[in-house]
Amino acid sequence: MNVKRAYRFRFYPTPEQGVILARTFGCARFAYNHMLELRTAAWLERQERVGYHETSAALTALKKQPEFAWLNEVSSVPVQQALRHLQTAFANFFGKRAKYPTFKSKRDKQSAEYTSSAFTWNGSALRLAKMGEPLAIRWSRTLPKGAKITTVTASKDTAGRYHISLLCDDLIAAKPEGASKLGIDLGLTHFAILSNGEKIAAPNTFRRNESKLSKLQRRLAKKQKGSARRAKAKLKVAKLHAKIADARGDFLHKLSTRLINENQVIAIESLAISNMQKNRSLSKSISDASWSEFVRQLEYKAQWYGRTLIGIDRWYPSSKRCSDCGHTVAKMPLNVRTWVCPACGTAHDRDINAARNILAVGLAVSAHGESVSPMSL
Template sequence: MAKVVKRAYKFRIYPSTIQASELLRTFGCVRTVWNMALDARQRRYAIESRSTTYVQASAELTEWKKTAELTFLNEVSSVPLQQTLRHQQTAFAAFFAKRARYPRFKSRKKSRASAEYTRSGFRWRDGQLTLAKMAEPLDIRWSRPLPAGATPSTVTVSRDSAGRWFASLLVEERIAELTSTDNNVGVDVGLTSLATLSTGEKIANPRHERADRAKLAKAQRNLSRKVKGSNNRKKARQKVGRIHARITDRRTDFLHKLSTRLIRENQTVAIEDLTVRNMVANHAFARAISDASWRQLRFMLEYKADWYGREVLVVDRWYPSTRVCSHCGALGDKLPLNVRKWKCRPCGTAHDRDVNAARNILAAGLAER
């Protein structure tokens, strides 16, 4: 059985000098519109106790474009500007539904530089992509082919801290579900082992950030010595960005391979519902937890399971998976983090802390179906 899903294909692009200038101008306008819309929304609520709809925000954008101070907004495509208003509306909906934090203002240095174009904002012809306000198609490096006959519905252009340009093309794709299997697995995530499976297998934590920590620290010290606003500081900042990009790329590649393997080999994957945001408040482990990126692993498992007809079960975060004996079900005493092996008093079974937790997570997930 095949399922039609929306899937994004991300490619490296090399815009010309004119195209890069147009895109950078668009990024700046998108950031300006987001911040102005957020400010207007907050002021309206503070003064009138009324929320703002997308229609109201769009009407305000039209009026802003007519002012002398904001006439530059007319120089870029209107599509990314409208899209940022839609994204802000979605962000507030997620906030009120308690799925996300309150939307924040965007910073020129810290926020992601991106712009989204819907179908009316680009031309797709003979495998070439031309954005609005541009005369020539983008130079895209096709690292993999798009699905046969696929036409992008949206295109998101972005630039990372290392100065690399990317285009993400969202297409509809028909994905065949994987053949059903009887294998089920529980996954206990950790820091020494990134994932411990209920089968007893332990997957080592690559610790990508720690591997480049010395190089990153040196580059950051070099950046701190540069004069603000100078070209040398710009170059030093890009060097720091390249190291961060290398860490992120290696981590994402590893998690993609791990999540794909777990989904392909198992019909059901049980995981624990961890609150990573609260856990990183512990400064002793915050850096290691962020580097492990458990949340990203869970996200990958969930959407790939949806694609391929698999199932991801999420076990309550308060379930004492470490302390329960997976053999007899007895609840043991609390275990310090340095205790990696323990023995159940009632039945005498010796346990590896992480393997036992993974087996309990699988059992609890199957029981709550």
């Protein structure tokens, strides 16, 4: 299967490269914000829609003005790509897939995208336009043999780390077909409960670092705005946030890859995360679990490797239905973790029973070709 696949690595720029990158990030951000303001004003004042070609012409005219000559000091490609990203943002807004575009801040993550005309790759070294020396990249894994790099994105996160993302045309072979089938019930105490009886503990990456994060944030709040000490305190908070995100991502990728490798068919319950997060008692734990990201990874990995992922309607009574005889009880409060079926007398663990029901209904839906409710995670 031919796919576009991104490989992300840390890199360590020289002081000179760091200066050029900072200028490039700033120019790309300025172009995005300036043209966003231009397009917004054109609509509010004249009800006129301004597209990519108009903003591109406006950028060319802007570069010729003496007060904006600094836009010519960096590669033109990342600046031009910022306009394409703005066009995509508006397309998503008009397609009702996203909110109205917002201005980019220098305090958030910075990035610059280079197309093939603005970088050189010889199989071992990567050079970006106007950078001079190759980037010092930490190659944590090898690229596919003969991989064709189409786009390179350099970024700097709020923790001060530099990353390079290489978008490649990749050929992924489907994994050998297996016979194993699995149902997954997502939870908070246990991140995932499997129909085979396995319970996977929740990593609770945020919860485990919450007290330390609160302490750092309190220290940050006491620092004077604009001071060097505030900048240092802010960096410490950002580094801890990055550590939490990295640990969570590592857990999700390892688990989703293992389940895809081991099972041919996976059934999982669709959940309305936005509605569930309205519960003030559980919203922090639900956000920490990152169920939506887990399902997203299962979806694209199943597509890559020839697996089947089935989404089950969130209203299906998986917890209240006996997986042995099919009897459904009227009510089952959340504090009931084990129960005995009044019809057949089978003792059930609430979550394992739910996972088995999810698998059963998933196989039934797949076999009869019925419509499956779309994933709403």
